[in-house]
Amino acid sequence: MxxxxxxxxxxxxxxxxxxxxxxxxxxxxxxxxxxxxxxxxxxxxxxxxxxxxxxxxxxxxxxxxxxxxxxxxxxxxxxxxxxxxxxxxxxxxxxxxxxxxxxxxxxxxxxxxxxxxxxxxxxxxxxxxxxxxxxxxxxxxxxxxxxxxxxxxxxxxxxxxxxxxxxxxxxxxxxxxxxxxxxxxxxxxxxxxxxxxAALPIPNSTPQDHEAMKHSYYYLNTLLDKKAPEGRWSSGPSLDGRAEFHIVDQPAPEGQEPDLGKARPNSGAQTEQI
CATH class of the missing domain: 1.20.1260.10 (Ferritin, core subunit, four-helix bundle)
Structure with missing residues (x-):
């Protein structure tokens, strides 16, 4: 009202x-x-x-x-x-x-x-x-x-x-x-x-065993020709008090190369894709 x-x-x-x-x-x-x-x-x-x-x-x-x-x-x-x-x-x-x-x-x-x-x-x-x-x-x-x-x-x-x-x-x-x-x-x-x-990380109710904690507190530097910009975000205690911030330079990929395979018939793809 x-x-x-x-x-x-x-x-x-x-x-x-x-x-x-x-x-x-x-x-x-x-x-x-x-x-x-x-x-x-x-x-x-x-x-x-x-x-x-x-x-x-x-x-x-x-x-x-x-x-x-x-x-x-x-x-x-x-x-x-x-x-x-x-x-x-x-x-x-x-x-x-x-x-x-x-x-x-x-x-x-x-x-x-x-x-x-x-x-x-x-x-x-x-x-x-x-x-x-x-x-x-x-x-x-x-x-x-x-x-x-x-x-x-x-x-x-x-x-x-x-x-x-x-x-x-x-x-x-x-x-x-x-x-x-x-x-x-x-x-x-x-x-x-x-x-x-106390509020961080949001939601603060998510169980820690649902989180890959080793990836939770690093700054990922993807610059190949410069050092990582350093500041409060790159070192010292995390804002939630659970860990220490640190830098990971030039990270190596951990995933696979995407490969979707052949397209399905009748999917509208070109013949060469099937």
Whole structure:
């Protein structure tokens, strides 16, 4: 069950409408870094959240907040499209760099949505839910969520740097701030459950006798003309505390050469393959 307020979560103000920026804002709605993605990701993670009921409650609440972000971003798109002077678009199109990057305003904002937001990215491609990650494993999901929020904050920062509109900068500063919290929110769940050492390897419930442990803790250097890049990942105790990291240089193959044999008759292969 959801409740809704008639007011936006955060004030949206556009000082100078910009249909090209409206096109860019679509990435924050329907892009893989956008709000539809995280709203649906958290929602479906909540549907499969077993164990600590606090995690399900948190996921539902944050999914609902992300829906609120879609709402005010959609309003921002509409305001940027409202009454935009055609002459400004024509002037921008004279700059070959701007024209090449932006390609002008999205014609579907006029043709398909009547100068309002759509569930698409900046290229006009509809969001298809293929980037929704909900595994039913709380460790995997929390790391996926932190990554999603990191990508969202990168996008919001780039949009902030792109625009000179004070109202849009103010709105984007709010999104940047919320992404700051949400990144840490999901990592704090892992800390609440015992920290990264306890969570790794994910799933931490897999019996060790199901794992070929001799292959679990080495960095595989496949470079033939350079030494392996050394760092925290190549030496010292593993993050889960079960072993030591080390390097394996120029690894010898342990498998066989693939040979599928002859093709079956009536399989559509050439005669020479059968």
């Amino acid at each position: 959801f409740h809704h307020s008639s007011k936006l979560q955060y004030e949206v103000r556009v000082d100078t409408p910009d249909p090209q920026f409206a096109k860019l804002l679509q990435q924050a709605i329907g892009g893989i870094e956008g709000e539809i993605r995280v709203a649906m990701q958290y929602f479906f993670q909540a549907m499969g959240a077993r164990g600590d009921s606090r995690i399900r409650d948190m996921l539902i609440s944050t999914a609902t907040e992300e829906l609120s972000h879609i709402e005010f971003l959609g309003h921002a798109v509409a305001l940027n499209l409202e009454g935009a002077p055609v002459t400004d678009q024509e002037e921008a199109a004279k700059d070959p760099v701007v024209n090449a990057i932006l390609g002008g305003a999205n014609p579907r904002h006029l043709l398909s949505s009547g100068l309002s937001a759509m569930p698409v990215n900046a290229n006009g491609v509809p969001f298809d839910m293929s980037h929704i990650y909900a595994t039913g494993n709380i460790g995997a999901d929390m790391l996926a969520n932190a990554t999603a929020e990191a990508g969202g904050r990168v996008l919001a920062s780039r949009l902030y740097n792109w625009t000179s509109d004070a109202g849009m900068k103010d709105m984007l500063s709010f999104l940047i701030a919320r992404d700051t919290y949400h990144q840490q929110q999901w990592l704090a769940v892992i800390e609440e459950l015992g920290g990264m050492a």
